[in-house]
Amino acid sequence: MNEWVIKGATIVDPDGTRQGDVAISGGRISEVGADLSGERVLDASGCIVSPGFVDLHVHLRQPGREEAETVETGSRAAALGGFTAIVAMPNTEPAQDSVAVVEQVRRWGEEAGLCEVLPSGCLTLDRAGERMAPIAELAASGVRLFTDDGNGVQDPLLMRRIMEYSLDLDVVLAQHCEVASLTAGAVMHEGCCSSHLGLPGWPAVAEELMVFRDIELARLTGARVHFLHLSTARSVALVRQAKADGLRITAEAAPHHFTLTDEMLRTFDATFKVNPPLRTRDDIAALKVGLRDGTIDAIATDHAPHPAALKEQPLDTAPPGMLGLQTALPLALGELGLDLPEVVALLSWRPAAIAGVSDRHGTAVRPGAVANLAVFDPEATWTVDATRLASKSRNTPYQGRTMRGQVRHTVFRGTPVVIDGEAQR
């Protein structure tokens, strides 16, 4: 007898789109087909069942900033957003630049048991951009994605060395592209709006210069490079050309970057301060094209919780970042103009491949596969209420907005961790 059966859904996975029930036993998919039965039923009529989503870019804040988020609360937000795997960014305190910290984060993830927490590792010690982190040791402990996120590696020589050193390791070097000398003190996108508001600007070229540098260093060294949170039209164009040139490069974009513009800062609400900053309509249009034509491989949330006390500071001292895990799916469904399978690809199997977890996440819904699944109603509408999100923090930029598309159930390693929109643990 199957333990669980998801009934009445449309299956969307790398194999295509079809009707069918999905039965689960012993942590794996046991049967796929019509009229299956099991001990317990997850009603999914009108819903889509797909491989669970994979977020390449989440700030869990633990260790060090537990007042903002913990591995557990962040995992819960992820599960409620349909994610079964999340990559934890390394800008914790202490930073994830040693096997000890990385394993601790992974252990907290297992204890929470809501999704698979995949710790990233630092490129440089303490993300200081001065000395290479123990990349091989970290890789041996299971780390796949390396980044100094929050900081870009400024020194081109150091970046070249890291690329060369990583060549014989199965790792992805993920860059936060920002030439720091061009963004000192910056609060928002540099343009018409920042000029009017008298706020120090973060010019698009500060991102594009580093995208260009790393493309050329990747061309030179052959390294495997991933670009985090692309935000500008020129960045998309550079990556498109690099892919056409055959370089091993991937890129992600965050929902806030393809839905919100710098105009939001006219309210002077630090909720809208994020790094890289919200840009212009033209940039949004270019990101959408990039997501459609495959230049951008994945949607990643850059979920970045901050407590209210910090976001209620003046704009220059308020930290950058916004929540994203629970709003990613409806924004991807509603704003991109893509067919549903394309949206799921951007949220699930494409990022799973980058994170190196395709054996267990983003896999086709077939008997024998690990049961990491998202079940969502693409038509259900709901209104964002920060106080009801699972994150410890409330800094969503979509407060009060009505969303179409809602996660109904999430199954992690065969266990429904979210049922009817409620976390089960």
Place this chain on the structure above:
Amino acid sequence: MKHLRSIDELSGEAIRSLLDLADAMAEVNQRPIPKVPALRGRTVVSLFFEDSTRTRLSFETAAKRLSADTMTFSVSTSSVNKGESLRDTIETVSAMGVDAFVVRHRTSGVPWQISQWTDAAIINAGDGWHQHPTQALLDAYTIRTRLGCSGGLEGLHIAIVGDVKHSRVARSDVQAFTKLGARVTLVAPATLLPASLEGWPVTVCNNLDDLIADIDVLYLLRMQIERQEQSLVPSLREYSTRFGLDDVRARRLQDHALVMHPGPMNRGVEIVVDPALLRGSVITEQVANGVSVRMAVLFHLLGQGSELVDESGGQ
């Protein structure tokens, strides 16, 4: 109107009414006893997160001449301890019973943030590079009074020279002057202009000598020493040569042209001129007018039952 945070919040007509009210306040200031009971029982708190003794004194003088009670809450940013948010500070002070906050902060937008957390009126006394609306009103008032304009500043050509990029005075003045009908030209190298001037009703000129003989008002912005360390100009000396008011340029000014500066002035940088040649300087007059204009703003925000009533004629 509940707050004065930006010139954006005022129509040209509302600015004219405030300047008319400032005329009435100027008359009060000339009385043997320059004090009226209009704002008795109201409390005005100066909340200065950035030091500015002149602006604070000007506001406090204005409040006192209208018989309001004044309190000063001076915070050097470094002393605000890390745990207390801006919101905590405002809510604590508001609880003491405050009718208006006069706010100065080094960061743009703070007056807007504060207005979410208190019922008191917010008067922006300078936020970052963004706005300094009472400075713009007093500048407009000074020009209107000195050049004998009735109503607005129609037909005047005003050059604003220097570090526009980092200047809240420039942002406010451009809006106020153009709303009153003046034509504004910005004179600065591109390093000292904002990244985008889209939507700014101005023209740009980078050679002061091209228009010095044509303007009615020469408004010189303060040039800060740091700007040469940031390589925005090679040196203050070179800046002064290109954009400072020297004897040659002073002689080319029209007879009626005014020379203005928001203070404090760097002698030898913005102005390198024999004082005797500076017949059009109204810099101290700007300071005196500051009190009348701020009285008008305080009275308008705290003394009215509702919207600004534009009464003209009647005598």
Place this chain on the structure above:
Amino acid sequence: MSGTELTDAPPDGGVFAESGSKFSKTVMSADDIRRALTRIAHEIIERNQGLDHVVLVGIQRGGSWVAERLGSVIASIEPESAVPVGLLDPTFHRDDIGLRPVMAGAQSRIPVALDGAVVVLVDDVLFTGRTVRAALEALNDYGRPRAVQLAVIVDRGHREVPIRPDYVGKNLPTSRSEDVAVTPESVTIRGGQDA
């Protein structure tokens, strides 16, 4: 009473167009006003045994033209002694600041020192007395007059403070909700709800 007429149209292009009733009544004509001002001028001269130290001060804004007119009537009666005419804006001394919109921009202009002077405050209509109270307080900012007297074209009653006029053009019984408009051409009453 001469010049009394009933009309359906509001005077002066709808000055009272906002009030509920269309009813209005002219109670003084231009001639009536001229005669009243002439009488008041004589009374001022007689009461003060001449014009030494007398200063006329019109209360902004309704009293300003009345003070100017009174000044010129007095000048025509006593061409030898010039009576200074000033204007006083009591706005900043009102006790209803914050309760209702206050007009901007009227100014005070007091041409002579008031220490020892006999100030004749001049207004168009005397109603609650609160404007005159504010004006008395505002006068203090300019010195200490020997005496202050009050001249009005119309006293319509309904005092809320102990103020009494010294010179009155016309006592006019009104209801509280009525409006009284005074121009150089006429005095009209506009009916209110209980009129």
